Amino acid sequence: MEEDVPGMLIGTLDSIKLLPESWRVILAVFAMVMVTAVVAYIASKVILFMERRVQASRNLWDDAFLHAVRKPMVAFIWLLGVYWAAEAAYRYSKAEIFTANDSMLRLGFIWLLVWTLLGVIKQGEVMLSSPGKVKRPMDYTTVTAISKLMRAVIIITAVLIVMQSLGYSISGVLAFGGVGGIAIGFAAKDLLANFFGGFIIQLDRPFKVGDWIRSPDRDIEGTVEKIGWRLTTIRTFDQRPLYVPNAAFTTIAVENPSRMLNRRISETLGIRYVDVKQMVPIVADIRSMLESHDEIDDNRTLIVNFLAFNASSLDIMIYTFTKTTEWVKYHQVKQDVLLKISDIVEAHGAEIAFPTRTLHLPDGIELSSGTSGGGEGDSEAVAAVSSQSARGEA
Structure with a gap:
């Protein structure tokens, strides 16, 4: 279909003998770009109209799909338009640069498909964790972990398909990855430990984003802001960010007062x-x-x-x-x-106690004010004992 459109347009322009060949090429390319712009504009408005209409429905997935597909659809129309224009230019000029049209079309289609899938995942993540959109929202940490895993799968798959499209052998790449993975594993054992630590956190869920956690083994206390694949970000109570490697949580005890x-x-x-x-x-x-x-x-x-x-x-x-x-x-x-x-x-006429001391003196001992027969030091000692006794009896 994409090869017939440039051919039909070129055949129509060739029938116009009044224009020189160079002008027919320019006119063909201009016409295709202009038609592409008009169709892309109309498609954007149609999808936006449909998106507004389906907002009233109870099904939320159609909202997420239309919102995620609108921009990639416009980009797909532009991709086809530019491809047709390049094909028209190639039929006249035979330039080497236009020989890559088919490869660029395939790569562009893969890129648009990945863009669409990532957009759907993002919209689904927001929808499933939002209390205003679903009756029973899923845990934000779980939704984030699943979405990250799905993004990684899509991106890795797309990279392998692109390499296959460019002529590289996937089996050779996978074999090299298996051998090189051992060396990388030894060189980046700390990175892998953090990765698997993050996986264990997502699996066991000892805490989630928004929880207040603390560890009796380490000086860690605060609110969890983000759980990444390598680091967990904690906001301490003095508002400082604390970045903890995920591997640390596999060896320490963690309290979760939020629960x-x-x-x-x-x-x-x-x-x-x-x-x-x-x-x-x-x-x-x-x-x-x-x-x-x-x-x-x-x-x-x-x-x-x-x-x-x-x-x-x-x-x-x-x-x-x-x-x-x-x-x-x-x-x-x-x-x-x-x-x-x-x-x-x-x-009840009682009082809350505070530390006191009562001093008991044997019978017959009288406390003197120290005005006679004693020095100044003796007077001060007797006065101190008297004061202490008075406070004790009170």
């Missing part, structure tokens, strides 16, 4: 020894308050008990979980819980 179900409140409250009579009602009221709190998950472990006789306090263990996992809201809930516990202790 926690609750956040824990674990505190130890101490009251004074003189308030021991109030221990039971204080513990009961704190437990009741936590059980009725709107932000405390009563399906999780809740412990409020007298824990131990400490050096200067009677300790109460408070152990519970919040419903929220959001960092900022968790601290707001924790503040509210601690303030309510303080109000409960105060309501």
Whole structure:
């Protein structure tokens, strides 16, 4: 078909004997380029019109396909137009440069096919991971991994087809790749380790883009921004980018706080020894308050008990979980819980203990102000003991 179009146009122009041969060539090439431009413009408008019409349909794949195929279709029309124009010029001039028309047409068609497939994959990636387009969007990390794999397959296949079209033997290329791959593997073992580390991350999915992760083995903590085939980009909490080779995640432990179900409140409250009579009602009221709190998950472990006789306090263990996992809201809930516990202790006439010391003196020993019979140093020592005793009794 592509060979008949230039022939028909040339035959028509040859019938016009009024024009010299050079002008007939120029007119033929100009006519083909002009027709190509008009057809490309019309095709672009038609596909754009169809794209707008199918947006109202429930099927999203037709939207993705039309959006991905519009520009490659226009480029395909231009490819055919330029090919026909070059064929027309070759029939007149017989120039060596036009002998590559068929090869350029095949390579251009392969390039346009790859462009179209990559566009469809990109549109599908956006569509499958967008909550506004599908009811159950797929995990963005999984979609990205699959799309990268499909792109790699398409590009490698296209390269092999192009090499075959140019006259190279694919079997020889594959054999060379098998032998050379061993040498490359030894030379680039770290690169391959990172590649397979990225593959393991995509397979096991210990974290995904947007998760907050940290490692107790390394100084790694932040939000995952991108999972590549060689590096994982993490944004630390001070907004610095941290680039971690994927191979590191195969040898270290990784925590994923983003997947926690609750956040824990674990505190130890101490009251004074003189308030021991109030221990039971204080513990009961704190437990009741936590059980009725709107932000405390009563399906999780809740412990409020007298824990131990400490050096200067009677300790109460408070152990519970919040419903929220959001960092900022968790601290707001924790503040509210601690303030309510303080109000409960105060309501029972007790006080929260702080480190104190009581000094007991044998009977018959009196503290003197040091105004008689003693030096200045003795007065200061007695005053210090008196002050310490006063604070201890208080």
